[in-house]
Amino acid sequence: MTQDSSDWTKLEPEVNSTDADEAPTYSLQSAAGHFECRVSGLRWVCKGKTSFQYQFRSWEGHMERMESRQYMPAGPLMDVTVTAGKLNEVHLPHWICIDDIPDILDMFAVVHIDDCGDVVEKVSEVTPTHVKLTEPNFSIIAALISLFFPLKISCYMLIYYKPNTSFLKLHVYPIRQDPALEQRIDKEESSDGYKRIKKPHPDKYMQTERAFNLRANMDTAEIQPKELTFRYNSLNFYEVFIENPERKLNLTLLHSNDDEPLCEPVWTCKLHKDDYPASGNVEEKHSVDEDLSAQMQKVLTVHSDREKLLGMLEDLTYEEFNNFKWFLQDSDAVVGLPRIPKSRLEKTSTCNLVDLMLQTYTEKSVEVTKKVLKKINRNDLVQKVSDSSS
Structure with a gap:
């Protein structure tokens, strides 16, 4: 019994x-x-x-x-x-x-x-x-x-995703219900940097030597191969690429039979974003984060340089300040760099001069200032700004 x-x-x-x-x-x-x-x-x-x-x-x-x-x-x-x-x-x-x-x-x-x-x-x-x-x-x-073909057999569906990619990349394996084969695929995919997404296996048998299609509910999905013949001893998989998966992803495994357009799927699976963390839009997000970080760093650098320049120029006497402006007009301190017009330098204030230099020399403003300070014999200020930069 x-x-x-x-x-x-x-x-x-x-x-x-x-x-x-x-x-x-x-x-x-x-x-x-x-x-x-x-x-x-x-x-x-x-x-x-x-x-x-x-x-x-x-x-x-x-x-x-x-x-x-x-x-x-x-x-x-x-x-x-x-x-x-x-x-x-x-x-x-x-x-x-x-x-x-x-x-x-x-x-x-x-x-x-x-x-x-x-x-x-x-x-x-x-x-x-x-x-x-x-x-x-x-x-x-x-x-x-x-030996008996074709056979209908119980199967596992194994799903793996690649983390840290700008698109969602999946490997989907239909395999016989063999734990040893499952462990082997787990090991191989893990060594290639893929992670497992555990989902329920098919509750229907799959027939050997029959062709199957894997489909996704997103227009941007690219699935290769388009058709896979399920062979008893062969190890094949579907590779799925999806750009910007912004909604729930449904995967469906169907028999490849044009005469049965309404046949029931062998297996269906629903994937949410939580199933593949750190994948899909990651590279794009990382790039945005890097751009924001670079912009923030640039703002902080400009702000820091402005404070340094203002601090140095405020320590100059009236005569030293005028000499400083004179060297900026025609000096090897600014060789290869744009020149600030004489008309803009003659009556400018300390704060305005700092802004003019940052606009003209950008990240080289501090270096230009140090060179000019040496020419007017204010090496003490050069050392001061060098110490603050270390």
């Missing part, structure tokens, strides 16, 4: 991940009963206290051997080790839609992989989500299905 999912007590495993290059180890322990791991979906039945641990393994390197036996992966590959007690039954998760598969028991199997090779074992029961083994032996283990 098939047990309902509510009959299984769900347990959260303890996760141990010490090496970035190693897959995490998940540890579980239980008393007697029926249990399910929340991470892997692995189910087990035991009559007493039991503990075990497992790691997800990649199917890479094993595919060809499975195909040579006329099988293909039907579920995640796990390395299971019982550390105490005994598991009387184990129910391995699978991602296959069994609705249209005849002779289910003959189609499914379980593979054991160890140093001695591969052992394929028939299963005692198949449910919509698991295959059952009684009195199981453990090693690297997974559900298999006989």
Whole structure:
């Protein structure tokens, strides 16, 4: 008799991940009963206290051997080790839609992989989500299905965004429901600077060897490729570019079939700005901030220079002030710089002269002033302004 999912007590495993290059180890322990791991979906039945641990393994390197036996992966590959007690039954998760598969028991199997090779074992029961083994032996283990195309399978949709870009850049992966593959993509995307956006996965099966379109509800969205064929063992993704995403973004995955324009989507997803912080308009905002900062700095510099110049000129005697203006008319202190007309210098006041110099010499006003002060033998003022600048 098939047990309902509510009959299984769900347990959260303890996760141990010490090496970035190693897959995490998940540890579980239980008393007697029926249990399910929340991470892997692995189910087990035991009559007493039991503990075990497992790691997800990649199917890479094993595919060809499975195909040579006329099988293909039907579920995640796990390395299971019982550390105490005994598991009387184990129910391995699978991602296959069994609705249209005849002779289910003959189609499914379980593979054991160890140093001695591969052992394929028939299963005692198949449910919509698991295959059952009684009195199981453990090693690297997974559900298999006989080569059968096309298949409908349960899938994950993984979404990643690139922070600190002026546009929103997404990578969207439709993959089989394989935690090891999910961990591998997470690692690769993270190493490229992308961050994960966690959203619900499809609640419908995806058919292998069928083409799909990903669509967005924004006219500025660019999505490549336009069409993606979902293959069992291929790893493909959609790349999405959106300039200035100013409203809620809806993504929809549809079958590519011109004869079914009103077909239901396989998956829909709503993204808000909070889902991709520090992305979209960031570079533009950063540029605006930099411009404002530069303008503020320029204002502060002009204000500071005005105070310095005024302080120096106010310390001059009447005769020194007139000599100062004379040197500004024709002197090597202003070589290569615009000249202030004599008519504007003759009767100008100290404050007006400061403004004239800032307008004419801009950021070089202080340097010009220091050169002229040396010519009228006011080196004490030159040192004074140099000290205030340090």
